[in-house]
Amino acid sequence: MLAYSITSQSVxxxxxKYKRGLVNSMLEYLILDIAEREDVCGYDVITKxxxxxxxxxxxxxxxPVIDTLASQGIVSKEKDGRRAxxxxxxxxxxxxxxxxxxxxxxxxxxxxNPPPLGSAR
Numbered sequence: 001m002l003a004y005s006i007t008s009q010s011v012x013x014x015x016x017k018y019k020r021g022l023v024n025s026m027l028e029y030l031i032l033d034i035a036e037r038e039d040v041c042g043y044d045v046i047t048k049x050x051x052x053x054x055x056x057x058x059x060x061x062x063x064p065v066i067d068t069l070a071s072q073g074i075v076s077k078e079k080d081g082r083r084a085x086x087x088x089x090x091x092x093x094x095x096x097x098x099x100x101x102x103x104x105x106x107x108x109x110x111x112x113n114p115p116p117l118g119s120a121r
Contacts, residue, residue: 023055027065028074029103032088032096035075041083042066
C-alpha cells in the first residue's frame with residue numbers, strides 16, 4: 001500500500017480536479033440554468049461558469065454542447081448580430097425542471113448522515 005501524505009495543497013488540487021469534472025459532466029444543465037435566467041450566447045456561458053465555479057471552459061467544450069441542445073430542440077438559437085442568443089424551448093423548460101428535481105433528491109441523499117469513518121456497511 002502506498003503511503004499518501006495529505007497536505008492542504010494536495011487536497012486543493014484534488015478538489016479543483018473534481019470540480020472541473022463536475023462542471024463538465026453537468027454542462028448541459030448549467031447552460032440551461034444560465035439561459036433560463038438571461039439571454040446569453042456561448043461566450044457568456046463560458047464567462048458565467050468561470051465567475052461562478054472558477055472553472056475556465058474552452059469554446060471547444062461549450063459550443064458543441066449548445067449545438068447538440070439546439071439539434072435536440074432543447075434550446076433555440078436566435079441571431080443577434082454576430083452572437084446567437086440561447087432561449088429555452090418548452091422542452092428545455094420541462095427538462096430543466098426535471099433535472100432540478102433529480103439534483104434535489106441527489107443533494108438530499110448526499111447531505112444525509114453518512115456512516116462514521118471506518119464503519120462496516
